[in-house]
Amino acid sequence: MAEAGGLLRGPEVWAYVLDGHERLRISLAELTEGKERESSRLPGWTRAHVLSHIEGICRAQTRQARYALKGELIEVYDGGRPARDAGIEAGAVRSAAELTAAVTATLAEAEAVWGSVGDADWDRPVRYRDGDLLGALYCWWRELEVHTADAKLETCSAAWPRELCLHLFDFLAPRVPAGLTLVESDGPVRHTFGAGGTGGGDDSAGRAPVVRGRLTDLASWLAGREPHHRLDGRLPDLGPWP
Template structure:
């Protein structure tokens, strides 16, 4: 039995970022987050985040944890050693977030700052020849961890509702998300995403399947595909008229 032919994923005006450029973008994102921390009060960290069931403190504890976990991948890779992203896997990750979320604002601020400093130091030690070093994370290369940390940093900074939202995401990150999150596109549709603020178009899914076109600013397209609320409404159409946005699949 043959599989359905699939349409090529087509993209226009997608920048090819080097690992060094991504590292610089991460440093800029970390500085933005550091600048948002001083105003956090105890009441503010107990307030809800954009993630159901999580307070701001939960999100900040997760940022702290993933900053340290990805920095550790870098440190061990430079030694030629492999280590899991989190000791104890996802259960230990979840326990760390819950434990970290009960701290007061001062403790959270200091913990996040320390984790960001640790991250900066770890990634600064990586040289141009090191990006292809193997890591345990997804059995990939060190550059894949760098991209993962960029995703986590920017997305969860937005989730914390500290004033920095998806509408502020760098366009380079948005292009990356629209590529990395391609597996979220429904398999029974031919999904077309078109940016209204730059020359960008990407197609996903089976050729010949019912076509759905979603249009909007690039940051809003990326936010939607990442499971976050777009800053502005997206325009979704099927042949014959407007339509609701399709349901997305799980994260890859």
């Protein structure tokens, strides 16, 4: 695939999510007492904050699925963003053992619920972005992979699967200047962002900017994270997360 684009089928996304669950479980094995208080890759957040957020968003999107399968709609978070933020702070005071147990239990709950989604269920409506079950699962996949890397344990963005990187190119397009081209340095991907971007794509010489690097590093930069390897080219400012 030389360009980003195209939705995966629900079972395909779910297979990638299950792989992400397993990598998170492996990472949690190294969360010894005290490490939860160390800094994460997110400014102002410890590992405990990141893991508390992972637990919360996993539970929230699993709830979207549980209610959708009953033909019902429910808000992503009771109380909206303020309640979500308060829950992260409250959960971040827990010990490494408590966080590990909580996240592990939430992953098991997610697997029980999402594993029961059938082929005919993926277009069931949900409250998340007024979308469908497939969109909610895509959200959990993004949050799982990006924040597992943020926790700065065993797994980092270099472990992101290619399909996730290509999905991030599509999902994060609204924050990218139109005309920017990303080129995979060790693969076939060459992706130019179009009019859906933030604008301002030409550099001072009138040429559309080109950035080259490993696919995982390009996706990491798009997600607002520090790439593991240097990217070649002028990096434009990015807009907010869509």
